Amino acid sequence: TTLFGDYTYTISPETTDTDGNVIHPSAFGVGRGYINITGNISHLISFRLTPDISRETGTGSSLNGSLVFRIKYAFAQVNFDDWMTRGSWARLGIQQTPWVDFEEGIYRYRFQGTVFSEREGFLSSSDAGASFHYNLPSNYGDVHVGLYIGENYNRLETNDQKAFQVRATVRPLARGPLVWRGLRAHVFYDADHYVKNADRTRALGSVTFEHAYLNAGLDVMKTTDQTSALKSELNGSGYSIWATPRSPSGWEALLRFDHMKPDTTLDAQVRNRTILGVAYWFPHQGNVSTALLLDYDGQTFENFAPARQSERKLAVHALVNF
Numbered sequence: 001t002t003l004f005g006d007y008t009y010t011i012s013p014e015t016t017d018t019d020g021n022v023i024h025p026s027a028f029g030v031g032r033g034y035i036n037i038t039g040n041i042s043h044l045i046s047f048r049l050t051p052d053i054s055r056e057t058g059t060g061s062s063l064n065g066s067l068v069f070r071i072k073y074a075f076a077q078v079n080f081d082d083w084m085t086r087g088s089w090a091r092l093g094i095q096q097t098p099w100v101d102f103e104e105g106i107y108r109y110r111f112q113g114t115v116f117s118e119r120e121g122f123l124s125s126s127d128a129g130a131s132f133h134y135n136l137p138s139n140y141g142d143v144h145v146g147l148y149i150g151e152n153y154n155r156l157e158t159n160d161q162k163a164f165q166v167r168a169t170v171r172p173l174a175r176g177p178l179v180w181r182g183l184r185a186h187v188f189y190d191a192d193h194y195v196k197n198a199d200r201t202r203a204l205g206s207v208t209f210e211h212a213y214l215n216a217g218l219d220v221m222k223t224t225d226q227t228s229a230l231k232s233e234l235n236g237s238g239y240s241i242w243a244t245p246r247s248p249s250g251w252e253a254l255l256r257f258d259h260m261k262p263d264t265t266l267d268a269q270v271r272n273r274t275i276l277g278v279a280y281w282f283p284h285q286g287n288v289s290t291a292l293l294l295d296y297d298g299q300t301f302e303n304f305a306p307a308r309q310s311e312r313k314l315a316v317h318a319l320v321n322f
Helices: 100-107
Strands: 002-012 026-034 037-040 045-055 067-079 089-096 126-135 141-148 163-170 183-195 198-211 214-225 234-245 251-261 270-281 289-302 311-321
Touching (some): 026 045
Antiparallel strands (some): 089 126, 163 183, 198 214, 289 311
16 A cells, blocks of 8 residues: 655745635645555466546546546566566556656655656656566666557557657666665666657656665656647757755655756746755664655746746655555
8 A cells, every 4th residue: 555645835826715815725635545456376477456546627527626546557467587587577558667667766755746757747657558677687787668558547549659668777886885786877768659750759868876875866858749740849858866865763855956948949948846855764664664754845937928936835745655
């Protein structure tokens, strides 16, 4: 079971209620609540079924405002441990895409918000398709490659175009000094099309570091969007840098800065996001995680027409995972 809860207070922009009073919106929320159903049919065949929640926002829906259950993951897996390195497999169904879920395992603060590439709306953590994963010998890295519908797990396929996605990771010092074994380099590429001859591509390079007292990462992303072959391409670029220094007592800091230009032409729009937080991770044994995070999340917007106000929020986020 995984549960994300939060209380969020909006510092700016202010808004007005139905009586015209100027207020700072605030709300209690549940950002995620799902139950994992996993199992092994044999040592070769395994499966996962994960329903997730989402807020219904359709204005014409009788469930508007309700939390509705939907399928986030539903796949079968064939394990190749008997013939390849341990941890090599193939999957079919609604499953993790190669990059987002992988990075969340290093970042660990999905309960505050999604990682850079997903929060900017360019990638999703799950999609329907088929994929293959291979672990390099001696823990030197891994490769994950797949063919997906490209519309994400929460949408239907719209045409005959598919997304080819691949992530390759190298751990160059896997046999080096212990302190440097957590250093990894990653490349990811998503080759997709909105329609025939209309590109939707994402290229990402990343370096991450994992240590008992620090996780950190740098992501650099390039994007191309052409919604129709009759329209011009829109090329974007951005980066995210983050670090989570922590102490042996369970206290941890969250430091992150995102910068995105959806269009790299002159005087294009720019979105910047700053996240600062302090968390306490409760001590547990086994595969259990609980944490509380107090964080500030601020965004600024440049060259928007009409002008867009800066957004600043304070929140308490909670994680329960067991």
